[in-house]
Each structure stands twice: as structure tokens, then as C-alpha cells.
Amino acid sequence: MSGAVYVFGIVAADHPFQPPDPPGKPDPAPAGDDPAGERERDAGVRLVRAGALAAVVGPAPPRPRARRRDLLAHQRVLERVWRMGPVLPMRFGVVAPDGGRLRAELVRGARRHLDALAQVTGRAEVNVKVVPDEEVMVRLVAEQDPAVRQLRGRATRSYPDRLRLGEAVAAALRARAALDADRVLRALRPLAVRESAGPEVAGCALNVSLLVADDRLDAVLAEVARLDGDLDGRCRVHAFGPLPPYSFTVPAGG
């Protein structure tokens, strides 16, 4: 009760934030596995205002954890707030020691945060992942890649031979997938305002987030579907979004 708060994100002070319904009230539109439980956890979400900005905060967990439900709560609260108006998401797990120091931080970073908010207003993040189909790709490079073909011709069952062959397959597969990833990025780039490289994720040849104007979302999703069908099964192209602007919380050029 010392006033520590979990911080979900930063919004403009005039954000049309509505607190969630208190738990116990009948849910007009049940959603998820445990709507009552979710609402109970989200019930304490409120704004802490400082000047032109406000922080979206909730009760700090007594013992911070990153269980599935904690991660989901972070995403769910941010999505809900974002649907009401622009928000700059915090990274998962930020806890402010008290309201006073949180307000001081908001004032200190006000200019940067206001710039960033202006840049994400009317825009959404779309995360795009290009995932090679291992089976299709291995068959392709076995037939087409000169190095793999050569090694394959003379490889024995010995451990070093298998290692060398596998390494050649991995290199050929990476190179082939990079071509497809590049093609996807070049096709989508003109539809986005900004892009942000995502962290490397296992099994992904491309992980990129795009900042997309609301009126271009349909075009982006349609282009992703077209690209997905155009790669002859070598790679799948997945789009996740529209999402809150997780990857665009720092203003461009600032």
C-alpha cells in the first residue's frame, strides 16, 4: 500500500479513458476464458495525470511474476485503452515506486512522449512474420543449391559429413528465405509510415513491425494475404494486428 503502481502505458491527459466495469456486475458480452476474473484483475486500472500526459496504472502485484495471465493482462489492458485513444505502451514489467515519482517522470519526458503520441495517432502497429516451411525449403535446396547438391553426392553417413551437409542446407535455406523476406518487406514498405525490426524469433526469416495509417490497414492485410499465396509454399506470411504501437513509442528522428 506504499503507493507502488504497475505502469501499462502513457496517454494524453485528455484521453477518453473509461475505467473497466467493477467485478460482480453482469457481463454484457462475455469474452475469454474467465471474464469475471479478468475484470477483477483489470478493475484497479486508472489514470495518473501530470500536465499534458497521464500514465495508465494498475495495482502493483505483491510479488511480480511473468505468468501467462500476467502477460495477457498487460496486452489486454493496453488493447482496451488503445481502442479508446492513442497510447504509448510500456514494456512488460515496469513498476513505479509511487505516484509522485511517476508524475515527475511524465513531466520530465513530456515533450518526447507528446511527439511520439502525435506520431501514432490515427495509426496502428501491424507485426509481420515470414516463416519458412522447412519441408518445402529442404526439398528445394536439395534440388537447386549447387553446394548442397555437391556435398550430397559425396556425403557418407559419418558424423562430420552429416554436419557439413546440414550446415550447407542451413546456409542455403537461410539465403533462400532471406530473398522471400526481402520481397515481402519491399512490397509492404510503401504502405507503412514507419517500420521497426523485431527481435529474432525462432523459425522466422523476417519479424518486422509496421506503423500503418488506419485507412491503409485493409490494404496491408490484403497485401500480406497476396504475398502469402505468392511464395509457392516456401514461406508463410503472417500479419498480427492492428495492435497498440508497441514498437513505436519513441518519436521518429527524436
Next chain:
Amino acid sequence: MTVMAQAAPMAPAGRSGSLYDTLELILDKGIVIDAFVRVSLIGIEILRVEVRVVIASVDTFLRYAAALGQLELAQRQAREELVAALPPALPQGLTEPEPQTRARARSSR
């Protein structure tokens, strides 16, 4: 901002646009305020393993080599099935001696 019509993140068929598809975004992106403790999170290491960075490991190489082996096996089986399906009227001289001569040529090298 206009209110989004989609109730849930859009995802292509076969994938649920759920937590794990964008987990790395809430763990790696977003604002971090240096002055505030970013709580040391129990369980985060396990989650990190699930979104682990691609490492071109020995395991991967061996897996690919095995996949190639499987591919070869499948191709050989397909060839054998094709041969078995050939009409028996094929002149025997064409199918029988050829593998033997090839084998002999290799062993003489």
C-alpha cells in the same frame, strides 16, 4: 484515433493471433523508464526459451541432414514403385546388367 472494428488481432487461417504470436513485442519493445525498477521476473527465462533466438546449432544441421536422408529414401521408394509399375515386357537386358556395370566401374576406381 478511430475505434477499430476488429474485436481481436487479425491473424491468417491456422494461427490464433494470441499472446505468443506477439509476445516478443511486450518483452522487448515499449517504454522503459530507467529510474524505475523493471521487476526481475520469475518465469521470464522460461518464456524467453519459447521465443528463443535462432541459433544455427549442431542440432539443426543434423536435423537437416536427416531430412535430406528422408528425402532420398522417399525418392528411392518412389523410383522403385515406378520400376515395379513398369510393364514386365521390358527387355531384360536393359534393366539387369546396367547397375552391375555401374557398381563394377565404381569399385575399380
